[in-house]
Each structure stands twice: as structure tokens, then as C-alpha cells.
Amino acid sequence: MPGARVITAVGAGGKTSxxxxxxxxxxxxxxxxxxxxxxxxxxxxALITDVDLALATLNPVFVTLMNTVEPPAAPDATLRETKTGLVTPGPATPTPNPDVVPLTNTVEPQAASEASLRVTKTGFVIVVGREVADDKFTGPEASDLNRLIRAADLTVIEGDGSRRLPFKVPAAHEPVVPEATDVLLIVVGLTALGRPLAEVCCRLDEASRILETVDLGAQRPGNPGRSAPSHDPGAELLTPQLAASLIKAGYLDNPRLATWVGRRAVVLNQADDAHLDHLGRELAAYLPGELVLLASNRNPI
Structure with a gap:
């Protein structure tokens, strides 16, 4: 979506990548x-925990105007070199859902250097946050985040945890999406499809609750009637239709995310072979009216 300055990714299945x-x-x-x-x-x-240093690194001129004194630039060690190209939209491919847009990795990397900090024609990435236990970090305070967003050309935020699982149904307090977000990306790992929910789903209890309202019979060949949920919800196989129902209940129909209707996309990630690509397109057909992106790390679509 052109002009976006703040992108937040939620869901599971390759979000960090x-x-x-x-x-x-x-x-x-x-x-x-x-x-x-x-x-x-x-x-x-290269995590930067000093907000003032991060502001100076992102935009020294901005900080000078705000503070009248220009802080020092961050050293090379605080910058992460570009190593990966963006999954960018390619020509649309006919699918049951006309909004499905294939993506591919196409851009050559370019490393940042200390000299680039004050040269607007050369970009760089900085990672900013607060250290927490277990070798992890969390984001800046809300007020600091807003200052950082104003100083950056683009802010990319991870707004959902998934415990390294490829599928997620959020709890009531999730995801956490900053108000400044221009575009919301709902990420789904296609490697979750065809596997038991217990193996692939973060927040299985939330998925189990939704299962009580889903017509499972309609998803099973040869069983046209309504079927009661399994006594073991974790044993339910995550079919494309069931995945779509869970995505709708957890994210698309979530009133906490209503602000981003029209400014969101479902990213069906990990479409790395023909089988996963097929499953992704089948899932997309159950999401009419939504912008759906098919993404692959290995085989561009």
C-alpha cells in the first residue's frame, strides 16, 4: 500500500523474517x-536501547531542530546490514479470490555504514527496544515509539507473539497494534495446513473455543451434515476452510482491529512448493473481499 510509513505484522508463520x-x-x-x-x-x-541515540541515528536534523543540540551518531555496531530483499508484489495470477497477489524476493541488498547516517540517499535499519529476560527485547514506551516513528522514514513492527508456531488465534488482549499503524499484515504459515491444531496453533484454547461454532461437517468429504467438535480439539486437522474460519474470528472480524479494515492484507507465507502454493490459493478462496498475498522464501511465485 503506497505511502505507508508504519507497518505492523501480526499472526504467525514467518512474521519475524x-x-x-x-x-x-x-x-x-x-x-x-x-x-x-x-x-x-x-x-x-545491534539492539539500541537509548531512545535519544536512536532518534539521532534515524534523523540527526530532526533531533537538532527539536533539541537545538545535535547528538552524536550511532557507531557501525548499532546498524544491521541489509541481507534480505523484500517480498514485493508481482503480476496478479488468476485465482478464485481476485485479490490474491503473488510476491517474490527481487531486490539486491545494500549495506549501511556510519557515513550513511547523515546522507538521506542511503538507507539503513536500526533495531530499537528495551531488554527483557531470556535474551529477548520488547518495544519502547508508547511516547518514545511515537517520537521514533516521526523521525524514521519507515517503521516496521512485530505486534504478535507466536512461540515459533506457524499458526495463531489471538487471545482477547492480542495483538498489540499501535494506533499509528498505516498497514496491518496478518501472517499465516502455510506449513500449518493439513496438520493437527495441537502441533501448529499458538493459543489452542482460543481455537478450541471458536471450533464450537464452526460447521466441521461441511469440511469433511462424505459428511454433509453438521458434526460436533472433536472431544480433542487439538486433533482437528487445520484445513484451508477451517484456517479461514479461525483467521476471520481471530483477526478479520476482531472489533479491536476494525480500524484497519481496508488497510490490511492477509499474508499466506511459506508457499515454498507447488503443494503449499495450491493450499494457499485454496485458503484465499475462503477469504473473499480480502487482499491476500502469497509469499515464498525459496521459489518466487
């Missing part, structure tokens, strides 16, 4: 990118 790719692509195009989180992420060696 996706936001890093978005950040790296933008930096390769000369933008000064802030990468952070509203949840917990694995701590990066």
Missing part, C-alpha cells in the same frame, strides 16, 4: 528504517 525483509528492502531503497516490537522478540546484537 517478513518484517526483516520489509525493513531490508526499504533500506536498500535509501530509507531510514526503524524495526521494533510491541511484544517480545529475540534480542539482536
Amino acid at each position: 517478513l518484517i526483516n525483509a520489509l525493513a531490508d528492502e526499504a533500506s536498500a531503497r535509501g530509507r531510514r528504517v526503524l524495526l521494533t516490537t510491541t511484544t517480545h522478540m529475540v534480542r539482536e546484537p
Whole structure:
């Protein structure tokens, strides 16, 4: 979505890799990118915990105008070099859902350097947050985040934890999406499809609650009637239709996320072979009216 300055990714199934790719692509195009989180992420060696230093690194001129004194720039060690291209939209491919847009990795990386901090034509990525236990970090305070967003060209935020599982149904307090978010990306890992929910779903209890209202019979060949939920919800296989129902209940129909209707996309990630690509397109057909992106790390679509 052109003009977006704040992108928040929620869901599961390659979220961290996706936001890093978005950040790296933008930096390769000369933008000064802030990468952070509203949840917990694995701590990066180049994490900046000093908000004033981060502001000075993102936009020294902005800080000079605000504070009248220009703070020193961050050293090379605080910058993460661009290593990955963004998954960018390609030509649309006919599918049952006309909003499905294939994506691919196409951009060559460009490393940031200390000299680039004050040269607007050369971009870089900085990771900003507060250290927490277990080698993880969380995001800045809300007021600091708003200052950082104003100083950056692009801010990319991870707004949902998933315990490294490829599918998620959020709890009532999730996800945490900053109000400044222009575009909301709802990420789904296609490797979750066809597997028992207990193996792939973060917040299985939430998924189980939704299962009580889903017509499971309509999803099983040869069983046209309504079927009661399994006594063991975790044993239910995550079919494309069931995944769509859970995505709708957890994210698309979530009143806490109503602000982003029309400014969101469902990213069906990990479409790395023909089988997963097929499952992704089948899932997309159950999401009419939504912008759906198919993403692959290995085989561009």
C-alpha cells in the first residue's frame, strides 16, 4: 500500500523474517528504517536501547531542530546490514479470490555504514527496544515509539507473539497494534495446513473455543451434515476452510482491529512448493473481499 510509513505484522508463520525483509528492502531503497516490537522478540546484537541515540541515528536534523543540540551518531555496531530483499508484489495470477497477489524476493541488498547516517540517499535499519529476560527485547514506551516513528522514514513492527508456531488465534488482549499503524499484515504459515491444531496453533484454547461454532461437517468429504467438535480439539486437522474460519474470528472480524479494515492484507507465507502454493490459493478462496498475498522464501511465485 503506497505511502505507508508504519507497518505492523501480526499472526504467525514467518512474521519475524517478513518484517526483516520489509525493513531490508526499504533500506536498500535509501530509507531510514526503524524495526521494533510491541511484544517480545529475540534480542539482536545491534539492539539500541537509548531512545535519544536512536532518534539521532534515524534523523540527526530532526533531533537538532527539536533539541537545538545535535547528538552524536550511532557507531557501525548499532546498524544491521541489509541481507534480505523484500517480498514485493508481482503480476496478479488468476485465482478464485481476485485479490490474491503473488510476491517474490527481487531486490539486491545494500549495506549501511556510519557515513550513511547523515546522507538521506542511503538507507539503513536500526533495531530499537528495551531488554527483557531470556535474551529477548520488547518495544519502547508508547511516547518514545511515537517520537521514533516521526523521525524514521519507515517503521516496521512485530505486534504478535507466536512461540515459533506457524499458526495463531489471538487471545482477547492480542495483538498489540499501535494506533499509528498505516498497514496491518496478518501472517499465516502455510506449513500449518493439513496438520493437527495441537502441533501448529499458538493459543489452542482460543481455537478450541471458536471450533464450537464452526460447521466441521461441511469440511469433511462424505459428511454433509453438521458434526460436533472433536472431544480433542487439538486433533482437528487445520484445513484451508477451517484456517479461514479461525483467521476471520481471530483477526478479520476482531472489533479491536476494525480500524484497519481496508488497510490490511492477509499474508499466506511459506508457499515454498507447488503443494503449499495450491493450499494457499485454496485458503484465499475462503477469504473473499480480502487482499491476500502469497509469499515464498525459496521459489518466487
